[in-house]
Amino acid sequence: MRLYLCNFTTLSEPQKQMILAWRNHEAVRAHMYNEKTISEAEHFSFIESLKTREDRCYFLVQHEGVDIGVIDFNNISNERAVMGLYANPTLHQKGVGSLLMDAIVTYAFETLKVRILKAEVFESNTKAKALYEKFGFCEKGRKMVNEKEVICMELSHEHRSF
Numbered sequence: 001m002r003l004y005l006c007n008f009t010t011l012s013e014p015q016k017q018m019i020l021a022w023r024n025h026e027a028v029r030a031h032m033y034n035e036k037t038i039s040e041a042e043h044f045s046f047i048e049s050l051k052t053r054e055d056r057c058y059f060l061v062q063h064e065g066v067d068i069g070v071i072d073f074n075n076i077s078n079e080r081a082v083m084g085l086y087a088n089p090t091l092h093q094k095g096v097g098s099l100l101m102d103a104i105v106t107y108a109f110e111t112l113k114v115r116i117l118k119a120e121v122f123e124s125n126t127k128a129k130a131l132y133e134k135f136g137f138c139e140k141g142r143k144m145v146n147e148k149e150v151i152c153m154e155l156s157h158e159h160r161s162f
């Protein structure tokens with residue numbers, strides 16, 4: 001398995017444009033807390049802001065040279081982080097979500113060295129919820145965001161499945 005993580009802060013201009021198109025794709029933004037279309041200026045300034053943020057990081061993930069999606073970590077502390085992901089919406093191959101989760105779990109526990117990895121998912125997003133469960137995440141609570149029910153999930157280092 002050849003997974004490569006490109007930090008957003010090192011992306012080329014075409015890579016930034018490609019990711020903006022993914023993020024604004026209906027199949028992706030419908031599952032994000034910010035569902036609005038993001039402008040090029042906002043996107044570029046967000047990426048610039050990551051250069052001075054130690055509590056968050058975003059990566060373009062490549063698998064055998066193919067750009068397969070984005071993973072991110074927010075609210076990073078010594079103890080925990082909150083993960084996020086979206087697959088390249090123009091790829092229609094099975095297994096991309098699992099590859100992104102491999103990258104997330106490995107980076108969280110081996111590089112960030114957190115003890116607890118958190119995920120938040122809209123209750124309606126059955127695909128993502130099933131994916132998180134497949135990787136050992138368990139439901140810890142629920143909350144409302146944007147008038148929609150969100151499931152709060154966690155994976156602790158000792159329950160990591162690989």
Ligand SMILES: CC(C)(COP(=O)(O)OP(=O)(O)OC[C@H]1O[C@@H](n2cnc3c(N)ncnc32)[C@H](O)[C@@H]1OP(=O)(O)O)[C@@H](O)C(=O)NCCC(=O)NCCS
Pocket residue numbers: 027028031032085086087088093094095096097098099100120121122125126127128130131134
């Ligand atoms: C969530 C997302 C990354 C999953 O990617 P994917 O490529 O469809 O996932 P995979 O093909 O690797 O499937 C992984 C697992 O998801 C689950 N899954 C996939 N399709 C499913 C479906 N139609 N219904 C229920 N579960 C499903 C299964 O557990 C599957 O594992 P299996 O193949 O061993 O059964 C992708 O759909 C995506 O980018 N969605 C938009 C953004 C998003 O929702 N991000 C999460 C926000 S919390």
